[in-house]
Amino acid sequence: MKTIAFHLNCLVQGGAERVVTNLANKFAEEGYKVYVATEWYDENEYELDERVTRVHVGLKDTDEKKGRVTKFLLRVKYLKEFLREYRPDVLVAFAHRANYRALMANKGFGIPTVISIRINPIGFYDSFSDKIQIKWLFPRAAGCVFQTQQQREFFKPYLQDNSRIIMNPLNPKFIGVQRPEVKEKVVVNHARIVDFKNHPMLVDAFAIVHDRHPDYVLKIYGPDSFDGTREKVERKIAEHHLENCVFLMGSCNEIDKEIPKAEVYAYSSDYEGFPNSLLEAMAMGMPVVSTDCPPGGPKMVIRDGENGFLVPVGDHEALADRICKLIEDKELAERFGKEASKVSEIANVQTVFEQWRDYLEEIVKDKKD
Numbered sequence: 001m002k003t004i005a006f007h008l009n010c011l012v013q014g015g016a017e018r019v020v021t022n023l024a025n026k027f028a029e030e031g032y033k034v035y036v037a038t039e040w041y042d043e044n045e046y047e048l049d050e051r052v053t054r055v056h057v058g059l060k061d062t063d064e065k066k067g068r069v070t071k072f073l074l075r076v077k078y079l080k081e082f083l084r085e086y087r088p089d090v091l092v093a094f095a096h097r098a099n100y101r102a103l104m105a106n107k108g109f110g111i112p113t114v115i116s117i118r119i120n121p122i123g124f125y126d127s128f129s130d131k132i133q134i135k136w137l138f139p140r141a142a143g144c145v146f147q148t149q150q151q152r153e154f155f156k157p158y159l160q161d162n163s164r165i166i167m168n169p170l171n172p173k174f175i176g177v178q179r180p181e182v183k184e185k186v187v188v189n190h191a192r193i194v195d196f197k198n199h200p201m202l203v204d205a206f207a208i209v210h211d212r213h214p215d216y217v218l219k220i221y222g223p224d225s226f227d228g229t230r231e232k233v234e235r236k237i238a239e240h241h242l243e244n245c246v247f248l249m250g251s252c253n254e255i256d257k258e259i260p261k262a263e264v265y266a267y268s269s270d271y272e273g274f275p276n277s278l279l280e281a282m283a284m285g286m287p288v289v290s291t292d293c294p295p296g297g298p299k300m301v302i303r304d305g306e307n308g309f310l311v312p313v314g315d316h317e318a319l320a321d322r323i324c325k326l327i328e329d330k331e332l333a334e335r336f337g338k339e340a341s342k343v344s345e346i347a348n349v350q351t352v353f354e355q356w357r358d359y360l361e362e363i364v365k366d367k368k369d
Contacts, residue, residue, distance in 0.1 A: 001364040005035040005088035007057070007079065008098050012042040013223070014192065015168070015276050016094045016118045021046035022169045026353045028052045037082050039075065044223070044251075057082045079105035090114060090142075090360050096124060103137040112142035112367045114360065118273040120295045121154035143363045145356070147274040150295035164359045167300070168274050169352035170283050175344040177284040179260040179337070185216045187323055188262035188286075190255055191269070191277045193233065193248070194225035198291075200236045201316045202268040207240040208320035213327055217245040219262065221252045222277075260284050263333065264326045269293045270313055274300075282308070282343045287336035289322040291315075301347075307339035 004027055011017045020036065028034045028051040036048060039058035048054060057078045059071060066074070079101055083091065091113045093102035099115040106113045115138070117125075125134065138144075138155070144163040146152040152160050187206060191197045199220060206218040224230045230248065237246045252258055259265065265281040267290035274297040278290055282301060288308040290298040302308040309325070311318035326333040345351075 001032070001089045001361050003033040003035070003086075003088045003090075004360065005037055005082075005086065005091050006094060007037045007091060007102050008094040009039045010042050011036070011038060011045040011048070013044050013046060015273055016116075017046055018171075018276060019118075019168050020094050021048060022171065022349055023353065023356060024052045025049040026169075026349055027357070030353075030357075035082075035086055035088060037079065055082055055086070076101055076104045080109075083109050083111060087111070089364050092116065092145075092360070094118060099141075100133050100137055103140045107140070110367075112363050113140065114143045114145060114363060115141045116145045117151050117155075118147065120271040120273070121151055122294065123271070125154065142367060143359065145359070148296040148300055154295070164355065166355045166359070167347050167352060168276055168279060169349040170279060170344055170347045172349060173256050174280045174283040175348060177256055177260050179285050183263045184261045185213075186262035187216060187218045187264045187266050187327075188221070188259055188281075189218070189266050189268070189277075190221035190252070190259060190281070191267070191275075192222045192225050193220070193230045194227055195229050196270050196272070197229070198268045198270050198314070199229060199233045201314060202266060202319070203233060203236040203240065203242065203246060204316040205266070205268070205319040205323065206246060207242060208317065209323050209327070210240075210242065210245060212324055216263075216327065217247065218242075218266075219247050219249050219258075221249045221255060221258065223251045255280075256284065259286060262286070264289065264323050266319060266323055267291065267298070268319065271295070272297045279343060279347055282340035283347070285337040285341040287326045287333040288340060289319060289326065291319070301343050302340075306336075307342070308336055 006020050008020055024034045024036050028049045034052045036054045037057045063074055091102055091111050093099045094116045095118050102113050138159055144159050146165050193199055265286035265288045267278045269291055271293050281288055291313045292299055292310040293313050302310050304310040309322040
């Protein structure tokens with residue numbers, strides 16, 4: 001395998017986009033020719049290595065007024081044209097619709113296509129239209145990469161059998177971070193403010209924490225998704241009269257410097273693909289409390305009571321209780337943080353890259369044989 005192509009919607013800052021950027025840059029660094037085929041460009045994107053070639057395979061300006069079905073077929077057509085021109089040794093699709101497009105576009109080329117499941121399948125791969133497309137398209141996949149065992153168990157054995165479970169790679173800047181000896185009285189979270197992250201529940205939990213520890217504040221870092229969740233969070237803050245102790249900090253380019261200052265890290269998601277933010281917090285040595293959300297990402301890295309706490313999804317009282325436990329037991333928090341930082345041993349860029357490389361090399365070899 002000498003050439004690899006990744007296909008996804010865009011590189012706007014988010015989970016799948018971060019993984020593709022890290023992998024593309026690492027493959028290029030290791031001497032592979034790498035293409036990233038995206039549907040569109042955005043202002044707030046991750047940066048690709050100059051050795052990575054990015055190709056636009058999305059709609060053209062003249063396509064915007066066309067019908068929905070026509071647009072869908074054009075997206076497949078443009079991706080097919082990309083494959084015809086660049087002929088990668090393997091095509092790797094990231095995320096829901098990109099998986100379908102890649103499998104449709106690749107018909108007739110013989111280029112092995114690996115799909116990747118990046119979200120909780122329940123609610124995203126179980127609609128009537130999804131069931132039809134999965135039955136029709138997924139048998140064409142040369143392989144599949146899952147993030148968790150729960151994701152893999154959702155699909156039929158034919159997809160499970162030729163698959164791998166590979167964690168997301170950590171950005172190196174989060175590894176080996178030194179936390180200050182004296183921490184600030186802060187509970188912290190960093191994640192895009194979007195509905196499934198359930199920041200309103202986090203505010204409910206912190207209201208209980210604040211009653212017991214009125215000298216603590218909650219800081220939430222992360223951009224607004226503009227889906228209305230930020231407004232819900234603001235209403236929760238007002239409802240609990242927490243305007244002076246819950247702060248929406250917005251995006252931060254030095255998150256690796258801000259997060260370690262806090263005492264406790266709290267994560268409140270209802271579901272995730274794999275929570276990069278949680279992984280980063282653990283790598284920085286933060287004592288963490290997280291919901292045990294599907295499809296099992298937090299459970300893959302948190303051993304409850306050993307290197308962090310897991311609480312039921314949506315249970316703000318349990319979340320509050322465990323946050324208070326870490327505030328009140330400094331030795332436990334310190335021990336959790338040290339144990340949590342060991343996640344970097346299994347989720348560093350080199351280790352994750354090697355797992356992807358070995359799997360894709362195997363896929364290409366099997367195709368040739």
